[in-house]
Amino acid sequence: MKNEHNTYLGLVFGAIKTLLIGMKTSIKVYFRKKVTEQYPENRKELKMFDRFRGTLTMPHNENNEHHCIACGLCETACPNDTIKVISKNIETEDGKKKRILDRYEYNLGSCIFCMLCVNACPHDAITFDQDFEHAVFDKSKLILKLNHEGSKVEEKKKEQ
Amino acid sequence: MFDFSIVTNWVHSTLTSVMPEGWAVFIECVVIAVWIITLYALLAIALIYMERKVCGFFQCRLGPNRVGKWGCFQVFADVLKMLTKEIFNPKNADQFLYNLAPFLVIIASFLTFSCLPINKGASILDFNVGVFFLLAASSIGVLGILLAGWGSNNKYSLIGAMRSGAQIVSYELSAGLSIMTAVVLTGTMSFSGIIEYQADGWLIFKGHIPAIIAFLTYLVAGNAECNRGPFDLPEAESELTAGYHTEYSGMHFGFFYLAEYLNMFIIAAVAATIFLGGWMPLHIGGLDGFNAVMDFIPGFVWYFAKAFFVVFLLMWIKWTFPRLRIDQLLSFEWKYLMPLCMANLLLMTLMVVFGLHF
Structure with a gap:
């Protein structure tokens, strides 16, 4: 043979x-069944794959709370200066000084979707979603504020 | 079976009744020229559309689907674009040869195309050495390709043209030998004679083993002759940008493009005519009722159905196999394909001598 x-x-x-x-x-x-996605027609049922990097978002829970502690690691990790973490200092009820998030600015126009910010985040406060329809008529509309109005950081549940 | 020569005879007698014969023949020639050019263009459009769709399906895609329903106007849009593009001449090119080359290629293609009988009595060129003429006319095309490569003063073009020359000259032998195998069986070189011979069964059934081998070797050699499929070295896109037509633009490029697709159709149509019976319907000896039903389907439908079936086979081959190297190409022809064709010709001759065919 x-x-x-x-x-x-x-x-x-x-x-x-x-x-x-x-x-x-x-x-x-x-x-075989063809793999072609006919995009504008199928935008209702179009599902991107799980690891697709659409827009950077900050997930909020039902009480309008996020995980961001305004440490600024994402801002330093970003190679393009896309992220600006603007924080403010407040005094809590028990008299401690605390730095909390004021504005989380994200410029979609300069983001290269490298995901270094998400990897740098110690609290999993930010993530990429599936939304990819980014076109707008004005450049200023690309600067997004990721934390919702009146949101606050989710307090850690103390284990007793 | 509708005989188209009734129409042509009627046209000729009507014309000669009102004018001298010379004028009548002249008018008929002009009409036929216009008919050939129209059919040529329409077939090219159909073939390019089919190629893009079939290629897409073989790659698990849908192919063009935006211009018109299922993208059926895509190729018309492409042709319109091609017609409006500028034809330019490279600075140091040999202007005369550079401009002559596309016309040589397209003329060779037209000449070959006019040999093919589309229906009973509807063959444009039909004489006793038709097969010989077809082989001769189709090999003018390589001259145009060589001139295109030489004239455009570009190293990619020149390499492409030289490869094409080596390839076509080699594979012409195998194509010729495979057709000779069929000629040995039918005993005639005119296309109408070959088709008449297949009235009671197509050649691929009548000649069984050697005819099937000849059909396959003709498809391989023909595929190589029209620079397609795994044999597309002269225009190897990843190596030579576009090979011999790198420097051409607009309709000059369009001529090469049309000729490439029509040459593929011609190869398929010749294979269909010689081995699958051309316009002859499927006849099975003894079953008269079945044969009568088959006769109701017009000849040109049979002809185009068979030709496009072979075109699909060629596309299947093209979109399955990777491109050969030039040394593999030549050793395949000289060490494998041509000895096979010669042995096959001998086998067919022995079969005809001892009467072993149907």
């Missing part, structure tokens, strides 16, 4: 066999 491929006729028949295998494979693909 081994030196069949070294003889002239063995080579010919081996070649015909492999060519037919190739043609069988391609005709199977020909009748």
Whole structure:
């Protein structure tokens, strides 16, 4: 069997066999369901894959609370100066000074979707969602504020 | 079976009754020229559309689907774009040869195309050495390709043209030998004679083993001759940008493009005519009722159905296999394909001598 491929006729028949295998494979693909997404028509049911990087978002829970502690690690990690974390100092009820998030500014126009900010975040406060329809008519509309109005940081539940 | 020569004879007699014969023949020639050019253009559009759709399906895509329903006007849009583009001449090119080359290619293609009988009595060029003429006319095309490569003063073009020359000259032998195998069986070189011979069964059934081998070798050699499929070295996109037509633009490029697709159709149509019976319906000896039903389908429908079936086979091959290297290409022809064709020709001759065919 081994030196069949070294003889002239063995080579010919081996070649015909492999060519037919190739043609069988391609005709199977020909009748398979096509993978093409027809985008504007199917935008209702279009589902991007899980790891798709659409827009940077800051998830809020039902009490309008987020995880951001305004540490600014994302801002330092960003290679493009896309993120600006603007914080303010407040005094809590028990008299402690605390730095909390005021505005989380994200410029979609300069984001390169490298995901370094999400990887840098120690509290998983930010993530990329699936939304990719980014076109707007004015550049200023690309600067997004990610924390919602009146939101506050979610307090850690103290384990007793 | 509708005989188209009734129409042509009627036209000829009507014209000769009102004018001298010379004028009548002249008018008929003009009408036929216009008919060939129109059919050529329409077939090219259909083939380019089919190629893009079939290619898409083989790659698990949908292919063009935006211009018109299922993208059916895509190729018309492309043709309009091509017609409006500028034709420019490179500075140091050989202007005469550079401008001549696309016309040589397209003329060779037209000449070959006019040999093909579309319906009973509807063959434009039909004489006793028709097959010989077809082989001769189709090999003018390589001259145009060589001139295009030489004339455009570009190293990619030149390499492409040289590869094309080596390739077409080699594979012409195999194509010729495969057709000779069919000629040995039918005993005639005119296309109408070959088709008449297949009235009681297509050649691929009548000649069984050697005819099937000849059909396959003709498809391989023909595919190589029209620079397609795994044999597209002269215009290898990843190596030579566009090969011999790198420097061409606008309709000059369009001529090469049309000729490439029509050459593929011609190869398919010749294979269909010689081995699958051309316009001859599927006849099975003895079943007269079945044969009568088959005769109701007009000849040109049979012809185009068979030709497009072979075109699909060629596309299947093209979109399955990767491109060969030039040394693989030449050793495949000289060490494998041509000896096979010669042995096959011998086998067919022995079969005809001892009467072993149907």
